[in-house]
Structures are given as structure tokens and as C-alpha cells.
Amino acid sequence: MENLNFEPTRDWLVVPKPDKKVTDAGIILSDKSASALRSNVLPVLAAGPDCKCKTGDVVYIHPASEGVIINIDDNEYVMINESMAVLGVVTK
Numbered sequence: 001m002e003n004l005n006f007e008p009t010r011d012w013l014v015v016p017k018p019d020k021k022v023t024d025a026g027i028i029l030s031d032k033s034a035s036a037l038r039s040n041v042l043p044v045l046a047a048g049p050d051c052k053c054k055t056g057d058v059v060y061i062h063p064a065s066e067g068v069i070i071n072i073d074d075n076e077y078v079m080i081n082e083s084m085a086v087l088g089v090v091t092k
Contacts, residue, residue: 004046006072011082013053014046015061017069018078041090051082058090 008014018039022028040061047055065085067078080086 004072004077006046006070008046008048008079010048011050012048012079013044013051013059013082013086014070014072014077014079015042015044015059015067016078017076018042018061045077048082053082053086053089060087060090061085062087 004014006014040063041058042061044053044055044057044059047053047057053059061080062085065080067080067085070077070079
């Protein structure tokens with residue numbers, strides 16, 4: 001789990017940017033392939049004080065939801081509004 005130098009307000013969550021241009025094996029993907037492999041199941045890296053989700057939870061994000069891309073310490077993340085985008089928390 002990443003340690004972010006950022007605390008969202010209200011019911012905002014920070015999640016990793018879901019599109020990957022390079023696989024874990026080092027294969028470089030085209031934009032079309034990267035888009036097809038994008039996941040809607042993401043870990044919560046930071047959660048605002050009004051969120052029901054907590055840092056470390058894994059959540060299912062609505063596929064049509066939009067987020068705000070933010071840059072923290074030269075890394076891109078996505079901020080989403082919990083009440084508008086999160087469909088549920090993945091349980092273990």
C-alpha cells in the first residue's frame with residue numbers, strides 16, 4: 001500500500017489510475033489494449049473523513065463514473081466521489 005502525502009476532504013477517495021501502459025511482465029500496450037484491460041476493482045489509497053470506505057479497502061467503481069486525475073509526488077492518481085462512484089466494497 002502506498003503512503004500518500006495527501007488527505008482528501010469530505011467523501012472523496014484516492015485510487016490508483018486504472019490504466020496501465022506496461023504490463024507487469026514489461027509488455028508495452030497500445031491505448032486500445034490498455035483501455036480493454038482497465039480494472040474497476042481498485043484499492044483505496046486515501047479516504048476522506050466522511051467516507052464509509054477506508055484506506056486499504058478494495059472497492060468496485062461504477063464503470064461510467066468519472067474522476068479527477070491528480071498528481072502527488074510525480075505520480076498520477078484518481079480522486080472519485082464515494083457517493084457517486086463506489087458500488088461496493090470487496091469483502092475477503
